[in-house]
Amino acid sequence: MPSSLKTALVFSDKKDLQTAQLLGLFHQAPWAKDRTLEDAKDMLRHTDLILSAWDGEHLVGFGRVLTDFVYRATIWDVIVDKAYQKQGIGTEIVQRILHHPRLRRVELFWLCTRRPAFYEKMGFSAREQTGMVWSRSKQIRQE
Numbered sequence: 001m002p003s004s005l006k007t008a009l010v011f012s013d014k015k016d017l018q019t020a021q022l023l024g025l026f027h028q029a030p031w032a033k034d035r036t037l038e039d040a041k042d043m044l045r046h047t048d049l050i051l052s053a054w055d056g057e058h059l060v061g062f063g064r065v066l067t068d069f070v071y072r073a074t075i076w077d078v079i080v081d082k083a084y085q086k087q088g089i090g091t092e093i094v095q096r097i098l099h100h101p102r103l104r105r106v107e108l109f110w111l112c113t114r115r116p117a118f119y120e121k122m123g124f125s126a127r128e129q130t131g132m133v134w135s136r137s138k139q140i141r142q143e
Contacts, residue, residue, distance in 0.1 A: 009061075009089065010054045011096055015044060017052055021059040025079050031114065032077065048073075049102060051093050053080070060084040063093040065103065073103055075111040094122055 019040045026032035026040065044050070048069070053061030061080040067073035075097055080089045098109060112133075113119055116126060 008055065011092065012052050012054065013049060013096075013100065014052075015047070015050055017044075017050070017059060017062075019044060022062060025059060025062055025081055026077075028082050029079055032079070047076075049097070049100060051096050051100070053084075053089050053093060055084070061089040061093050063090075063097055065097055065100075067103065067106060069102065070105050071107055073106040073109050075109060078111075090118065091122065094119070098122075 019037055022044070023035065023037055023040055026035045043064075047064045048067045049065040051063045051065075052059060059081075061084065063078040064076050065073050066076065075094065078090055078093055080087075080093075097103065109124075110131075111119065111124070112131065116124075120126075
């Protein structure tokens with residue numbers, strides 16, 4: 001049962017979360033539903049910073065950052081449990097990332113999203129840069 005008060009949630013930047021709990025969040029999202037436990041463990045090992053939201057022992061939100069801690073940081077995998085959405089948790093995760101002490105020198109945060117309106121409310125803009133992507137799976141299919 002979701003907490004009715006956002007203030008009851010605890011936010012953490014510790015990397016010692018249970019990967020199975022994270023997989024439970026991932027499996028709620030179409031873009032992450034096929035992720036595996038082993039891949040998620042590897043991903044966490046190679047992630048520079050995570051931000052998680054907890055309702056007691058229940059992981060209800062997550063976001064992560066890859067960065068050089070000076071010039072660039074990329075925000076990935078911001079996700080909130082479906083039962084906890086529309087309470088500002090995703091916004092709080094992103095704000096805590098943007099203002100995290102370890103990231104205070106970063107001059108540009110970048111992200112990929114299928115929900116631009118959510119991020120535009122926090123000052124992100126699609127007009128600043130053009131992004132490109134190379135897909136391993138698409139390259140394999142072409143060969």
